Amino acid sequence: MRTRTRRRPDWKLSSALGIVTLVFLAPLLWVLLLALRPQSEALSSSPLPSVLTLENLHRALSRGSLVDLTQNSTILCVAVCLVVVPLSLLAGYAFARFRFKGRNLLLFVFMFSLAVPGLVNLIAIYQFYAVAGLINNPLGLIMVDVAAALPLATWLIRSFVLSIPVDMEEAATIDGCSRLGAAVRILLPLTGPVVAAVLVIVFVTTWQEFIVAQTLMSDPSMGVVSQGLLAMQGEYSTDMTGLAAGAVFISVVPVALFLLLQRRFVDGMTAGAQTG
Template identity: 40%
Template sequence: MRVGTASSQHPAVRVLVWILLMAGILLFLSNGLWALRTSLLPSEKILSFPPQILPDEVTLSHYQRVLTGQFGRWFANSAIVAFGTVLLVLMVSVPAAYGATRFRFRGQTALLFVILAGMAIGQVSTVVPFYFMATRLGLINTYGVLIVVYAVWMTPLAVWLLRGYFKTVPPQLDEAAMIDGCSRLGAMLRVVVPLTRPGMAAAALIVFVYSWNEFILAVVLTSTDDMRTVPVGIHMFLATYGVDWGAISAASIVSLIPIVMLFLLLQRHFIQGLTAGTLGSQ
């Protein structure tokens, strides 16, 4: 006998659940919807009072102004840094997570916790050391310094996530591949990695979103407008041109497109990877 089935199927309960879900979705999307509304309003009506919830006049002038300026270069910079960081993180975290699930040694769990504990250090406290190290190595204002620094921050999280997912792959598959003539590396690349694509997709999406949205390190480790990333570039509309709410909103909406498209593309793998990774790490 199932308890609570009758009440959960009551029409009033279903209506209330749907109302709460829709209210939560609207509340979650309110910032984005308001930015979209602001980006479509003429400049003279953005700060009008009372505010217009639905614009009676729509303009694309803000998008035109953003896309014809340096935003394209900032967009390309963010894409290079984000995809480069994802590639570097996966190259390091996949073998590390594989080794953490296939080899046993004393202090293994403690070592993994120490690696993860590095993320507990405030990012602001590492800005000055990273800046001096990059200056001495001549890496200031380069893609490489942002990719390496972001990878340093995100690799521990990716290792933990992939470690949980690798635990769901039976070690007998590796052993069978090695009996058939594969090396340990070959077994990992040919057998285990193809089975862990959902976990890799989840880790890649998390790393990409962080790298795309990071601001503090990007503004410190770059010094010219040509090397700015999208978050720093959007801030320049505020610092250089005054409070241009229309351009800021338009640039924010455009900057969301890669993240939304990537999430829609990897949505199924992302959810499956997070679920399996959480269960496997227990």
């Protein structure tokens, strides 16, 4: 009988893992090398470029509006995070610690909007914004993305608060602390990890914003990075190394943030799928 000890190197496991790593890493490495390759070597079959160059990046940044759009995207993501974190802390706490009429219905609405992406609501949003003068207004896009990020953020905070025993807050209220005071003094200092998870997930998903911005921000200078890259693809579709450099450029921020907080990100993804 075969025994599987976990310490002995297992060639089957190793080769399977090798294939997995290759499938996921190879395209990333390839695009990175393509971005750093001289333009004349775009179609070269040799995996390594003869020299590494930043001329593609330079070209991608000088002809497009990626730098300005990066600023827009950063402002958008920071603003959305700044609104979502306090709002989801309040709502997540209330959902976890209070019983009130309509709570379950409201929870269902949150779950519903967690599942339904903005696309089907885009026509109505477009119309409201046209009436309210919020087309091509960064505030309008921020509000849509806040609404898109809130359900998951609230779920994560709620699950976190539910996992903390209520006893300490109860003790504090007996000692004369108000209920919200107890929450602020006892619960809030514990929320660091879950707030970090919310921040990284909200930032990274908001950075991917495309379709709402494409619809509401028709002025090319008001858009986000995804729009800039897609516009570049439309205009310079033959400049493969330049497009690769642009793709790498707009991916640096979310990837760096993810690598920095990957533990929190993965925890958040896991908890987000285990709502309910």
